[in-house]
Amino acid sequence: MDLEKISYPIVLACDEAYAMPLATTLRSIVEANQNSWPLDFHVLANGLSDNTRRKVLNSLPKGSASIRWVPVDLELFRKFYTMSHVSKMTYARFVIPEIFPDSVSRVLYLDADILVLDDLGSLWETPLEGFIVGAVLDGMDSQIKRREPDLKDVPRVRDYFNAGILLIDLQRWRKEQISEKALEYLNLYPHSPYSDQDALNVACDGLWKKLDPRWNFQDYxxxxxxxxxxxxxxxGIVHFVWKSKPWNASMPNLNASFYDAFRSRTCFARTPLDKLLDTLQGYWHQLKGILRQYPFLRNIWNKIRGSVALAKRV
Incomplete structure (x- = not known):
């Protein structure tokens, strides 16, 4: 197949809080895949305003992509657990088979906290050899297999994949009722620690193909x-899986400047004031780290805060 002429569906999910990361992710994709323009994006969305949608689309070079916005009702997933830094939109990938006709046999799902640094053509062309999905082993897999205490509630499967990048055979997904089986698991274990990822690992146990780790380089x-x-x-793809996201100044990330270079080419670029506030927030984070290391400094700081609070009441 001529990779210069392919146009395949790429699916992402986003709410209003993740609009900037979505725009940055999309920008990185179009820049790394110029031979495949216009790219075909399908964004599972909840609560995105018309203005935000325009800003996301305008963050991309003209003619580089089309975006289909697909509304998702999160009420379906209300009772299921997510970590504090994870949105309920993580469950939206369960509806992917419903938004495409039977004529679409394969889609690529990508989380919105990634950067794509290489042409996705070779990933798209990876033979699935009868497996339902292609995915990359999760960075926690070895700890899960050792049954470490912090991961004791994660389901035991043969191999545990990260669900942030999924190459999906839609026909097999539907035939094996993967979404239904995942929801069945969550109804039994609504507080499963890694939510939809746990459920998908259970539903796809032994039915997924390992992809080259370069297609989901995780920063655990x-x-x-x-x-x-x-x-x-x-x-090929960098995935910022943990809560220290590169755009979060309160939790420094070594790749913050690398990420910001992509963000700066979107309509969500940081202003000079944003940069100043982020710098101050970074210093405050460092100060708190120092105070935690030296108890006597923390005691002094607490006394100062107490005195200031008392003065305000007087």
């Missing part, structure tokens, strides 16, 4: 500065 434990890697050796 590896603190690798992308700027230190020559472009030819960088991963």
């Amino acid at each position: 434990y590896e603190k690798q500065r992308l700027l230190d890697i020559i472009p030819e050796q960088r991963p």
Whole structure:
């Protein structure tokens, strides 16, 4: 197949709070896949205003992509647990088979907290060999298999994949009723720690193909500065899986400046005031870290705060 002429569906999910990361992710995709313009994006959305949708689309070069906005009712997932830094939109991927006709046999699902750094054509062309999905082993897999205490409630499966990047055979997904089985698991275990990812691992146990790890380079434990890697050796997709997101100044990330270079080319670029506030927030985070390390400094700080609070009451 001529990769210069393919146009395949790429699915993402987003709410208003994640509009900036969505725009940044889409920007990285179109920049790395110029031979496949116009790209075909389908965004599962909840609560996105018309203005936000325009800003996301205007963040992309003209003619580089089309965006289909697909409304999702999150009431379906209200009773299911998510971590504090994870939106209920994470469950939206369950509806993917419903939004495409039978003529669409394969889609690529991508989380919105990623950067795409390479052409996705070779990922798209990966043979699934009869498996339902292609995915990358999660960084926690070895700890889960060792049954570490912090992960004791994660379901035991043969291999545990990260659900942030999924190459999906829609026909097999429907035939095996993966969404239904995942929801059945969550109805039994609504507080499963990694929510939809746990459920999908149960539903797809033994039915998924391992993809090259470069298609989902996760920053759980590896603190690798992308700027230190020559472009030819960088991963195809970088996934900021943990809560220290590169756009969150209160939780410093080694790749914040790398990420911001992509963000700066969207309609959500930081203003000078944003940058100043982020810098101050970063200093405050460092100060809190110092106070935690040295109890006597923390005691002094608490006394100062107490005195200020008392003065305000007087």
